[in-house]
Amino acid sequence: MTKVIAINGSARKDGNTAILIRRILEELENEGIETELVQLAGKRIRGCTACMKCFENRDRRCVLDDDIVNDCIEKMAGADGIILGSPVYFSDVTAEMKALVDRAGFVSFANDGLFNRKVGSAVVAQRRTGAMHSLDTLFHFLLSADMIVPGRQTIGIGREIGDVDKDDEGIASAKNAGRNMAWLLKAVSR
Numbered sequence: 001m002t003k004v005i006a007i008n009g010s011a012r013k014d015g016n017t018a019i020l021i022r023r024i025l026e027e028l029e030n031e032g033i034e035t036e037l038v039q040l041a042g043k044r045i046r047g048c049t050a051c052m053k054c055f056e057n058r059d060r061r062c063v064l065d066d067d068i069v070n071d072c073i074e075k076m077a078g079a080d081g082i083i084l085g086s087p088v089y090f091s092d093v094t095a096e097m098k099a100l101v102d103r104a105g106f107v108s109f110a111n112d113g114l115f116n117r118k119v120g121s122a123v124v125a126q127r128r129t130g131a132m133h134s135l136d137t138l139f140h141f142l143l144s145a146d147m148i149v150p151g152r153q154t155i156g157i158g159r160e161i162g163d164v165d166k167d168d169e170g171i172a173s174a175k176n177a178g179r180n181m182a183w184l185l186k187a188v189s190r
Contacts (some may be wrong), residue, residue: 001032001033001034001182002032002033002034002080002082002185002186002189003033003034003035003036003079003080003081003089004025004028004033004034004035004036004077004079004081004082004119004181004185005035005036005038005078005079005081005082005083006021006024006025006035006036006037006038006082006083006084006085006094007037007038007039007040007072007076007082007083007084007085007097007100008021008037008038008039008040008041008085008086008169009040009084009085009087009093009094009096009097010039010040010041010085010086010094011040011041011086011087011094011096012031012126012161013039013041013042014039014161015027015041015087015125015151015161015164016087016125016156016158016159016161016163016164017085017086017087017123017124017156018037018039018085019125019127019156019162019164019165020023020085020123020125020154020156020164020170020171021037021083021085021123021174022037022078023171023174023175023178024121024123024145024154024174024175024177024181025037025083025178025180026045026175026178027175027179027181028081028099028178028181028182028185029178030182031155031182032177032184033070033081033182033183033185034131034161035133036069036075036079038068038071038075040068040074040094040096040097040100043067043068043096044067045067045068045069045095045096045100046064046067046069046099047065047098047099047103047104048062048099048102048103049064049097050106051063054078054106054110054111055079055106055109055110056176057110058110058111059078059091059111060073060074060101060111060114061073061107061108061134062104064108064176065102067115069099069100069103072104073103073104073107073114074102075126076114076115076118076133077106077114077115079118080119080189081118081119081121081181081185082115082118082119082120082121082142082147082184083120083121083122083123083124083125083181083186084097084120084121084122084123084141084142084186085122085123085124086123086124086134086135086138087124087125088124088125088126088127088129088130088131090130091130091133091134092099092130092133093124093133093134093137094109097137097138098137101137101138101141103104104141105141105144105145111139113145113146113163114145115145115146115147116145116146116147116173117146117147117148117188118147118148119146119147119148119149119150119181119184119188120142120145120147120148120149121149121150121153121154121181122135122139122142122143122153123154123156123158123174124148124154124155124156124159124162125155125157125158126155127157127159128159130163131155135155139153148184148188150180150181150183150184151176151177151182152173152174152176152177152179153177154170154173154174154177155170155173156170156171156173156174157170158170160178165175
């Protein structure tokens with residue numbers, strides 16, 4: 001069965017970023033695609049130390065093994081599609097999301113491209129500005145990992161939890177992203 005893993009980089013569990021991600025996941029589930037949401041809220045994640053042990057070990061793991069990153073890498077490697085979501089923090093993704101993509105990226109490169117040809121999507125929740133830069137950060141990871149990115153990505157506007165539900169265009173964009181991702185996942189699985 002086709003599976004998509006979504007990772008919410010927000011410090012607020014079930015906040016606006018999770019709401020947007022869930023709208024995408026609903027569309028995928030409507031197409032019979034299995035989904036899972038991992039939320040980084042409350043998890044301590046260390047940044048990459050550039051120790052290069054992943055290139056020595058080549059065991060599909062980061063040598064820093066005291067946080068959730070290796071679990072995320074394993075889930076990402078086992079999925080057909082990956083959704084990364086983050087709120088905008090000072091015009092970029094959260095520190096937790098950046099640490100995840102840095103470490104997962106190194107591990108992927110060290111292991112002959114763990115995420116090659118997976119379908120990837122990005123989601124950003126913003127209050128005012130910084131969405132494009134945040135999306136750019138996520139796109140750089142997805143594209144550097146040789147993933148396939150379908151169409152328009154999702155930006156939602158809201159500050160307090162639930163505000164993004166009032167952003168009709170953002171919700172429509174999330175649903176469209178889910179439909180595009182489902183279509184592409186089915187097309188590449190033939």
